[in-house]
Amino acid sequence: MVDAQPRCHGCGAPVGEQHDRVCDVARCRATGLQWDSCDHTSIAPVPHEPDVWTGRWPGEDDCERLGWFARLEPGQGWVPCDPDAPGAQPDINRLYAEAEWDPITGHWTPKVQTR
Numbered sequence: 001m002v003d004a005q006p007r008c009h010g011c012g013a014p015v016g017e018q019h020d021r022v023c024d025v026a027r028c029r030a031t032g033l034q035w036d037s038c039d040h041t042s043i044a045p046v047p048h049e050p051d052v053w054t055g056r057w058p059g060e061d062d063c064e065r066l067g068w069f070a071r072l073e074p075g076q077g078w079v080p081c082d083p084d085a086p087g088a089q090p091d092i093n094r095l096y097a098e099a100e101w102d103p104i105t106g107h108w109t110p111k112v113q114t115r
């Protein structure tokens with residue numbers, strides 16, 4: 001488990017305050033994408049603005065909630081594992097691949113399977 005950081009290491013925002021607009025940790029509230037990577041033109045139910053520093057890396061709390069963890073296995077790269085396995089890290093890549101951003105709640109939720 002990673003300890004909460006009192007200030008963003010990108011822009012120095014304290015917990016609960018918005019990142020500045022050049023912070024590379026900031027995510028766009030409307031899309032969940034990295035602030036720099038969003039073109040801020042899509043129609044969303046919330047404005048495109050930087051999110052708030054929570055004390056955690058963006059997405060980590062959602063990985064914990066979903067139980068999505070991975071660890072680095074020699075020769076195999078990142079492999080899904082249990083949250084309490086040695087070396088387990090929140091599986092942010094899986095979040096981007098298998099979840100979608102909910103701008104209303106500000107959380108990632110698993111994509112609805114359409115099959």
Ligand SMILES: [Zn+2]
Nearest residue numbers: 008011019023
């Ligand atoms: Zn920041």
Ligand SMILES: [Zn+2]
Nearest residue numbers: 028038040048
């Ligand atoms: Zn945006």
